Amino acid sequence: MAGTTVHPAQDTRPLLSDTERERVYRRNFSLFLSDFVIFTIAMNFIGSTTVIPDFVRKLTDFEVLIALSGQLFEVGWLLPQLFVARSLVRVENKKWWFIGPNIPVRLLILSFAGIIVILGPDRPGLMLGLFLLFYGLAALGDGLVGVPWVDLVGSSLDGRRRARLFGLGNATVGVLVLGLAPIVDMILGDSGPEYPNNYALLFGLAGVLFVVTIPLGLFIRELPGGKPQETAPPMREYLPDLLRVLREDKPYRGMIITRVLAALFTLAAPFYIGLATERLDISSDTAVSTALAVQTVGSVTGALFFSWLGDRRALQFIRMALFIAVLQPSLALLAILVGPLPLYVAFLAGGFVAGSLGISFINWVIAYATPEQRPVYSGLFNSVSAVALFAAPLTGGTIVEVLGYEAVFIVALVIILAALTVALRYVHAPAHSAV
Numbered sequence: 001m002a003g004t005t006v007h008p009a010q011d012t013r014p015l016l017s018d019t020e021r022e023r024v025y026r027r028n029f030s031l032f033l034s035d036f037v038i039f040t041i042a043m044n045f046i047g048s049t050t051v052i053p054d055f056v057r058k059l060t061d062f063e064v065l066i067a068l069s070g071q072l073f074e075v076g077w078l079l080p081q082l083f084v085a086r087s088l089v090r091v092e093n094k095k096w097w098f099i100g101p102n103i104p105v106r107l108l109i110l111s112f113a114g115i116i117v118i119l120g121p122d123r124p125g126l127m128l129g130l131f132l133l134f135y136g137l138a139a140l141g142d143g144l145v146g147v148p149w150v151d152l153v154g155s156s157l158d159g160r161r162r163a164r165l166f167g168l169g170n171a172t173v174g175v176l177v178l179g180l181a182p183i184v185d186m187i188l189g190d191s192g193p194e195y196p197n198n199y200a201l202l203f204g205l206a207g208v209l210f211v212v213t214i215p216l217g218l219f220i221r222e223l224p225g226g227k228p229q230e231t232a233p234p235m236r237e238y239l240p241d242l243l244r245v246l247r248e249d250k251p252y253r254g255m256i257i258t259r260v261l262a263a264l265f266t267l268a269a270p271f272y273i274g275l276a277t278e279r280l281d282i283s284s285d286t287a288v289s290t291a292l293a294v295q296t297v298g299s300v301t302g303a304l305f306f307s308w309l310g311d312r313r314a315l316q317f318i319r320m321a322l323f324i325a326v327l328q329p330s331l332a333l334l335a336i337l338v339g340p341l342p343l344y345v346a347f348l349a350g351g352f353v354a355g356s357l358g359i360s361f362i363n364w365v366i367a368y369a370t371p372e373q374r375p376v377y378s379g380l381f382n383s384v385s386a387v388a389l390f391a392a393p394l395t396g397g398t399i400v401e402v403l404g405y406e407a408v409f410i411v412a413l414v415i416i417l418a419a420l421t422v423a424l425r426y427v428h429a430p431a432h433s434a435v
Helices: 018-045 051-059 063-078 081-088 095-105 108-122 124-144 146-156 159-178 180-188 197-219 235-248 250-268 271-279 284-309 314-338 341-368 374-403 405-425
Strands: 011-014
Touching: 018 146, 018 159, 018 180, 018 197, 051 063, 051 124, 051 197, 051 271, 063 124, 063 374, 081 124, 081 146, 081 374, 095 124, 095 146, 095 197, 108 124, 108 197, 124 146, 146 159, 146 341, 146 374, 159 180, 159 284, 159 341, 180 197, 180 284, 235 250, 235 374, 250 314, 250 341, 250 374, 250 405, 271 284, 271 314, 271 341, 271 374, 271 405, 284 314, 284 341, 314 341, 314 405, 341 374, 374 405
Parallel strands: none
Antiparallel strands: none
């Protein structure tokens, strides 16, 4: 788009020429990709379905709390986004809403690593409480930047590079994380530090990587997005308007239902590793490291498929990923009968879903919503998902406590089949959309 036309959002800066915009896209892509890769590697050092539940299991045998720990970060990340979106509708430039909270928030995990060392092995109750505090605050803080990050990605990258960011980012992480499995195995194994310093080392490595990401956002160049409103709408108008959006926008409503069901499906997520260690008698170091490696292979495969199809066939890809998700609880149930091998294939399927389904949902919303709609659409989409994610571990933990592993995998299977049905029958890309 050449020339010097003024953006309608009362932006007095001239719009960029095609050549200049392409240069900005390339630079922003490198910065977004670096932040995405480093952050996600850090999260893999303290994997939410492997290391985190295994760590919490050392501190308590309460299955509901163990299940909640595996979902805590994602719930905390998603939950505040609807309310952040309400404030952002009057903000033209979102960059500092992304950068600001990162500075204190991404120090929290590193701080908790030091707390583990200080407390030692003899105060599990206090350590559990501080873990929930620091990990929960880190999640909520990351939630503050979720909506501005989505808006920045939508406004400051083109659609082709956005799909590559998500797909190649996850694929790159997957390849690099393959090298993490033996490191995690060594740290948690007999040759590593004694408990709890072995977990302190994992949290410390993750914390250092989180800190490294802080300056990257400073160099992102924000391009003009949607036209801001003069004031944020009052709650008495904001919430009814959200209901109107859900009532009138059928494709968006169908995708939210699909996303909520996919979130509820995670009620079984912490118990795949529990099945390995508690029922199939595989040691923690072997189970965690092998599961991490197999999940990573699946994650790389899913991410590469998304890079290939994500920008052109977003809805079709979501349907395919949901079909693969059906395999995970099915194979876990089979493993109870025949042994560990199907469970490792279940981790492979779970890795594919983890590496692609979440990013495909985000990409669908970014592509579907107009720039003006994007903060509210992404905020509502994520916050509703957070409610389901919060309910999932409570439900899953209760099911395991009362009925056992078989029941939780059966319930997960029913839920994901329902999600696939909704995506196939009720979600359709509108004529004006490329998704």
